[in-house]
Amino acid sequence: MPELPEVEVTRRGIAAPLTGRVATAVTLRNAQLRWPVPADLPATLPGQTLRDIDRRAKYLLLRFDRGTLILHLGMSGSLRVLDRDVPAATHDHVDIVFGDRVLRLRDPRRFGAVLWHEGADATHPLLAGLGPEPLGEDFSAAGLHAALTRRQCAIKLAIMDSAVVVGVGNIYASESLFRARLRPGMAAQRLTRPQCARLYDEIRATLRDALDAGGSTLRDFMHADGEPGYFQQSYFVYGRDGQPCRVCGTAVRNRRMGGRSTFFCPTCQR
């Protein structure tokens, strides 16, 4: 499941071979993603040069001459750059062809999105209203504290809210809270300033560590027959229900919060 580090690794992986190239064709095999892929994309995109690729939250923003192609990988999406004549497989829904190369979106669960937007990012409903980037300069311990003082919900749900901070998914929410030694169920507004500072630090450290781990796989990222740059990672608590905490040995617990599995160590997290 692509979280922010995986999306950033994907961005770097596809930017290197594609930036500066001209789109020559678009193939839509299945336009029914989370929202319909615009049917006129095969008419819109060809002839336009890919100038740059940015990322905002988990959205990839492919900057073309006359607009931005917004991509989201959902839960199961992946992007690869391949030779154009590599046959498409099951769940390969969209191709953006760049001459002899192709950017191919595979997304078995089709929670992803491919959208076209002309105009400033802030004018798009999916991008307007997003909170700060966790690794950016707009995110701060003080700002996090301010955002949390209004929230009565559990801290885990708060940091997964894109209005508070973007890019913290279910896995890294549990991991960040473990590293900050905070119970996922504690009320967001009850975090003290020092606790907010710790959480701020650990959200960033958790994402940066994952990014570093992913960066090491970047070398192999674009092999035509390889899987994209998702990487194995050893988690402190995520997915480790009943197994010993790596710090103190207490059995890790799994509790459902907001319909999502939430893992924590009852001893280390208070």
Added chain:
DNA sequence: CCACGCTCCTGCGCGC
């Protein structure tokens, strides 16, 4: 403004 539950979809793991 805030909180919560529903929804989209397929692959996988488990129980029988």
Added chain:
DNA sequence: TGCGCGCAGGAGCGTG
């Protein structure tokens, strides 16, 4: 061995 069920999950969106 095979079948069917339930769960997993990002995040927008409608409702209270």
